[in-house]
Ligand SMILES: [Fe+2]
């Protein structure tokens with residue numbers, strides 16, 4: 535059986551990640567993934583699979599192997615330093631009542 | 637070391653935080669998820685066969701367009717779920733291989749035949765109805781890619797059940813023969829639909845673990861009871877008779893009691909001896925084998941286009 539898997543694996547189409555802009559003015563958002571022989575086919579398949587109910591006006595596809603992700607085990611050192619910098623938020627500053635819109 | 641990973645994982649699970657593909661997870665969690673998600677994916681794919689059987693024979697253009705759209709949705713559901721399983725480190729080919737060699741199971745319901753047009757009504761109403769009941773709680777499952785796939789699936793499922801109910805309603809308001817047809821389909825699909833929720837809780841040893849992991853949110857019996865309760869009301873609207881003489885409202889429990897399920901039949905179908913097991917698997921394998929040249933040609937074409945681009 536392992537041999538069978540090897541044989542079929544050689545022909546498995548590459549995996550693509552699909553990003554869809556749901557309407558004009560919004561950014562593309564990850565929708566899911568699919569297999570396709572090339573980029574053109576990936577876009578066509580993404581249209582059939584992820585936009586059957588007018589979920590999108592624009593599609594990006596990128597081969598999954600090109601995506602580099604941060605390591606969840608490093609989350610602490612990555613994101614913790616932002617924790618004690620509350621002065622980056624507008625609510626950190628006290629303004630007199632009279633200043634209504636700022 | 638591994639202990640602290642385990643503790644961290646348990647903490648995430650217990651505080652309802654989502655687990656993502658690159659997070660550390662126990663082997664059993666990964667294995668159970670791969671099995672559960674791929675079984676579900678296989679069910680979506682094989683589930684297209686009993687309905688595909690009626691596309692060319694739908695009674696009107698409207699019904700045909702609807703059925704075609706529904707079956708196409710099921711293909712999409714299979715794809716969302718296969719993709720979710722692949723994030724756990726198994727390849728698509730491996731999953732297909734497990735299906736085609738009989739190593740992996742799919743929902744036993746799809747091993748029953750669709751004999752008349754009324755079956756398209758009963759399948760949409762009951763089978764998709766039961767599936768929705770199973771799936772809605774999974775939108776909040778602990779594994780991120782699975783939960784997101786389920787949200788998408790559930791959004792699309794609701795029209796499946798409605799179109800089935802509409803077929804049943806039309807038939808049961810139709811001629812005497814049409815009404816009989818609807819009742820007959822109801823009778824045949826009712827018990828297998830109840831079996832879709834799986835064996836009784838007393839016989840599902842892994843339920844507690846799965847509930848803790850949030851890859852199961854309600855037990856088999858809880859879901860089955862919910863399904864019985866809503867179906868009784870819907871059958872009244874249709875003016876059809878429940879195919880179970882023992883169905884009775886139980887004031888004390890606040891639920892309907894219902895008759896004994898033939899679990900012997902269930903086990904038999906799961907084992908491969910249902911009316912259509914062989915046929916379903918053969919059809920599936922044939923489609924896969926006969927599509928091989930298309931997959932190869934697409935790959936060759938892509939290669940050629942790539943090298944032509946390079947040369948230019
Ligand atoms: Fe589905």
Ligand SMILES: [Fe+2]
Pocket residue numbers: 710764767793796
């Ligand atoms: Fe469905």
